[in-house]
Amino acid sequence: MTSKLNIAIVGATGVVGSIMRELLAAEREKWGEIRLIASPRSAGKVLNVGDEEITVQAMSPEVFEGIDIAHFDLPDEVSAEWVPVAAEKGAIVIDKSAHFRMEDDVPLVAPEANPEDVRNRPRNIIANANCTTLTLIPSIAPLHREFGLASMSVASYQAASGGGKAGLEALYEQVNKTTPADGLGTKPGDVREALGEEANEAFGAPLAWNVVPKVGGWRDGGWTSEELKVRNESRKMLGHPTLKVASTCVRVPVAIGHAQAVHATFENDVTVEQARAVLEKAEGVTVVDDPGNNVYPTSIDSAGISGTQVGRLRQSVDFPNSLEFFTVGDNLIKGAAENSMQVAELLRKELTES
Known part of the structure; x- marks a missing residue:
């Protein structure tokens, strides 16, 4: 030694x-x-x-x-x-x-x-x-090993802190600028006027009271760099260079915690019960999935927590060998x-x- x-x-x-x-x-x-x-x-x-x-x-x-x-x-x-x-x-x-x-x-x-x-x-x-890919990989990798991943569609809901300290500060400034002291909030139509053009600088549009379907820079075909990272990095880490991936990355007015809605199709038959058993044993994954009691992963609950959480597990109705699930993770910690x-x-x- x-x-x-x-x-x-x-x-x-x-x-x-x-x-x-x-x-x-x-x-x-x-x-x-x-x-x-x-x-x-x-x-x-x-x-x-x-x-x-x-x-x-x-x-x-x-x-x-x-x-x-x-x-x-x-x-x-x-x-x-x-x-x-x-x-x-x-x-x-x-x-x-x-x-x-x-x-x-x-x-x-x-x-x-x-x-x-x-x-x-x-x-x-x-x-x-990338922090977005690292929120996804802990859950999708064990499912891939067990059932053979054929394709996936991922919609991400990414926190302001993905843009670093400047991103966090921009969100806080915008929220504070558009929240009156009485706590009732500014009418949505007034937000752009209240914030001014400088609110577009950090995220491409105001993030306070808004969602912005752009994370990263623009690439050919209307894709963003973040969306291509989800595809290319997943392929490399999973050792699956022909994996079919669709991705839409969205910035949301959350401080910390990236979230993703995932539709995954597998080469082999898979049930929710089988997938749950795999995920409950998976390193870096906590299954948080009791929707009848309003228990499911959220960004606010992932902040400051190691690993990732996964829930909303369900069988796809119209797609064979497919699952839907929701995963979250602290983009500064696991990400x-x-x-x-x-x-x-x-x-x-x-x-x-x-």
């Missing part, structure tokens, strides 16, 4: 970085040195990992020397520049950006679907999937920080316990 691995959190001052620090503190005894890295303007700040005070260091090639695993949570263009630098210094990089996800020589890993892929990392880079930590745990076991 080798010594404990040294960890870096790159983007340590951000929203996901703060959750990473909490998760590391909860299992501090497993790891060696923890190094916090951010942009030069944040260098010198002192942040806590549990009771431990750590000074933030500025990004540089030298800061990665002696680091075994580096968690990156940076914009795509910054990751594109710095992830290879960290990897060249000997760190195994777990990157949350979209830049490397679909490259053939970079594994895209969700431990519930393809944990074995962490060992095939020729560039010392492992990609973390980012927790998945990255789960991948790091796979690496820790490989490198120190083998």
